[in-house]
Amino acid sequence: MTDKSWKPKRVTDGPSDSTGKIFKVELSIQCAETKKALEEIVAAKEGFQLKDSKDTTAPSLLILELDANYEETFALIRDLTKAAQSTEIFLTASTLDSQLLLEGMRAGAKEFLAKPIQKREVEDALMRFQERALAAIGKSGGFIKSGKILAFFGGKGGVGTTSVAVNTASALMRLSWNPKVVLVDVNQHGGDLPLYLDLQPSHSFRDIAADPSRLDQAFLNRVLTKYESGLQVLASGYDDLSAGRLSPDCVEGTLKILKANFDYVVMDCGHVLDLTTKKALEMATMILVTSTLMVPVVHRTKRILELLRGSGFSSNKLRLIMNRFLSSEKEVLTETEEILKQKAHWMFPNDYPSVSHSVNSGKPLIETAPKSAVGKSYMEFAYSFDEQPKKSSGKTSVLGWLRPFKTGKAQTAESHT
Numbered sequence: 064m065t066d067k068s069w070k071p072k073r074v075t076d077g078p079s080d081s082t083g084k085i086f087k088v089e090l091s092i093q094c095a096e097t098k099k100a101l102e103e104i105v106a107a108k109e110g111f112q113l114k115d116s117k118d119t120t121a122p123s124l125l126i127l128e129l130d131a132n133y134e135e136t137f138a139l140i141r142d143l144t145k146a147a148q149s150t151e152i153f154l155t156a157s158t159l160d161s162q163l164l165l166e167g168m169r170a171g172a173k174e175f176l177a178k179p180i181q182k183r184e185v186e187d188a189l190m191r192f193q194e195r196a197l198a199a200i201g202k203s204g205g206f207i208k209s210g211k212i213l214a215f216f217g218g219k220g221g222v223g224t225t226s227v228a229v230n231t232a233s234a235l236m237r238l239s240w241n242p243k244v245v246l247v248d249v250n251q252h253g254g255d256l257p258l259y260l261d262l263q264p265s266h267s268f269r270d271i272a273a274d275p276s277r278l279d280q281a282f283l284n285r286v287l288t289k290y291e292s293g294l295q296v297l298a299s300g301y302d303d304l305s306a307g308r309l310s311p312d313c314v315e316g317t318l319k320i321l322k323a324n325f326d327y328v329v330m331d332c333g334h335v336l337d338l339t340t341k342k343a344l345e346m347a348t349m350i351l352v353t354s355t356l357m358v359p360v361v362h363r364t365k366r367i368l369e370l371l372r373g374s375g376f377s378s379n380k381l382r383l384i385m386n387r388f389l390s391s392e393k394e395v396l397t398e399t400e401e402i403l404k405q406k407a408h409w410m411f412p413n414d415y416p417s418v419s420h421s422v423n424s425g426k427p428l429i430e431t432a433p434k435s436a437v438g439k440s441y442m443e444f445a446y447s448f449d450e451q452p453k454k455s456s457g458k459t460s461v462l463g464w465l466r467p468f469k470t471g472k473a474q475t476a477e478s479h480t
Contacts, residue, residue, distance in 0.1 A: 084280065084324050086123035086196065089114040093128055097155060100180040101126060108189055109281040121150045124192055126176070129156035133163065137170040144171035151192060155180070193280050210243075210326045211448065212318060214347035215384075217334030218354035218364030223386045225250070225331050226418060227353050227411065229259040232329040233427035234445035236294050242326035245287065247318075248299035249343045250333030251308055257288070257298050261425025264288040267300025268309055268317070275313045283320055292430075295325070311342035318346050327448070336370065344376065351382045351408070356395050365403050382408035389413050409444055412436045 088105045090113070092098035105111050114122045125143065130136040140152055154167050155176040164175060173195070174188040213231065217224035232246040248256040248268070257264055266286040271278055287295045297317070301309070321328045330347065332340050344350050350371065354364040364383075371381060383403065385396065388410035400406050417432040424431055432438045 084110065085112050086110060086193070087112055087114040087118070088124045088126065089122040091125060091127050092155070094178070097128065097178055097180055100182075101155075101176075101185065104180070104182055104185045105189070108186065110193065110284060111189060123149070123196065124151050124153065124189075126153040126155060127172075129154055129163070129167075133166065137166055140167070140170040140172055151195070153188060153192075190279065210322050210324075210328055211348040212322055212328040212330065212346055213448070214330045214332050214344050214350045216332045216336075216340070216344065216350060216352050216367070218352055218367055219360045220334045222334075222353050222355050222360055223418075224334065224353045225253065225256050225259060226422065227351075227384060227386060228329055228331040229256065230421075230428050230441045231444060232294055232327070233292065233429045234441040235327050235329070235448065236292050237429060237442065238445060238449050243295075243324070244327045244329065245295040245297060245321050245325045247297045247321065247328060247330045249309070249314060249330050249340060250299055250335075251301040251337075251339065252333055252335050254299035254302040256331050257296060258425065259422060260290050260294075260296065260427070262288055262290060262296060262298070264296065264298040264300075267298035268313075269300035271317055272309050272313050275310070275316060278313075278316050278320070280320055280324070283317065297321075308337075309339045311339050314339055314343050315346060318343065322346075336367070341374070344371070347380070349382055350376065350380055351384050352405075353384045353386055354403075355385065355387050356392055356399055361399055361402060368403055368405055381405065384408060385410040387411070387413040387415075409440075409447075411440050411444075 088111055090098055090101055090105075092101065102113060105113055111124075127136065127140065136154075140154070143150065143152060152172050153174040153176055154172040155178060156163070157178045167175060174191065176185055176188060215224050215228040215231070229246065232244050235242060235244045246256070248254060250256070254267075266288070268286075270286050271283070287297055289295055318328065330343055332343055352364060352367060352371075354360055368381065368383075372378065383400075383405045385407045388396070389412070396407060396410070414432075414435055414437040417428060417435045417437055421428045421431045428435070428438045428441055433442075
């Protein structure tokens with residue numbers, strides 16, 4: 064990261080951290096040496112956590128030791144995979160010949176760890192597990208569903224695109240079901256989004272771009288910065304004076320992981336339509352073109368909308384957001400919609416004092432002016448995206464989780480997925 068010679072001062076300031084999806088790992092190992100080695104590796108691996116012995120819920124990953132009676136172990140694996148479909152199973156043994164590997168795979172084991180335990184081998188297996196888990200998100204009851212990507216793109220510079228993105232993300236955090244939200248700055252010509260939340264990130268998109276091969280869930284967790292409300296932020300790290308640029312592939316890979324781990328990915332895409340921004344827009348669930356009723360802005364917004372339509376973006380994907388709207392401008396709005404050939408999806412009222420205070424204090428409007436017309440408008444806007452997932456009526460855990468199987472009493476759960 065580049066150091067900044069000047070940083071705005073706020074009344075309050077404090078450290079920030081980042082968190083993400085944590086996979087719980089349970090070890091069913093008799094060999095003390097093997098168990099200790101696995102405990103050390105799992106404990107040191109970011110994104111993983113050893114399951115507490117008092118926790119009776121099914122883990123994300125179960126590592127089993129192959130018993131002397133092979134068939135008994137394979138039968139156990141089959142029972143476990145049926146009882147807790149969101150749990151993946153690794154198998155460890157001193158001898159893993161081809162026949163045992165085949166039988167283990169047929170039973171449901173995903174990975175095989177040879178004894179004595181090799182750190183690199185286990186870390187690689189955990190990495191593959193993460194990739195499979197992310198791919199399964201939205202399909203298994205034990206994982207978070209695939210999220211929506213909301214891309215805010217400015218019809219022209221200075222229309223408040225960053226402010227709209229920040230306040231939308233903050234409002235989404237207030238929804239009753241506590242969705243996971245991440246705010247991403249894809250703007251390579253501004254990169255000042257963190258200032259709107261009084262954040263001074265130590266990491267940004269530049270860290271990912273420096274070595275895209277390192278990109279995985281654990282690495283991304285370290286790059287994210289957490290705002291006090293729980294909102295996660297991925298800063299751009301770029302501005303007009305920065306060297307280098309984000310590649311489309313880097314943005315695509317990052318957004319895929321974020322989409323798999325968050326309910327809403329809110330992007331500030333700036334107002335320059337380059338190849339990288341275009342890739343971000345292609346991955347978006349919805350493209351929200353932000354504009355105002357100023358003549359130069361309308362003129363450029365018209366060109367932007369025509370360019371997006373001409374590039375193959377579906378009209379169903381495009382939305383027009385009018386910022387700083389006055390109730391006295393209804394007739395002007397109607398004329399503008401005809402010029403743009405696009406109806407306004409949302410109008411945020413003009414309230415310069417409230418918005419200015421919000422930006423200067425480094426806090427979203429939902430905190431500084433929740434009862435103002437513009438603050439309420441952002442909450443209503445967030446509710447328009449609210450599709451609260453239905454909670455499963457079943458339970459994913461087995462009675463006593465592993466205990467019934469260890470005792471040979473393969474009891475059926477009262478209800479499970």
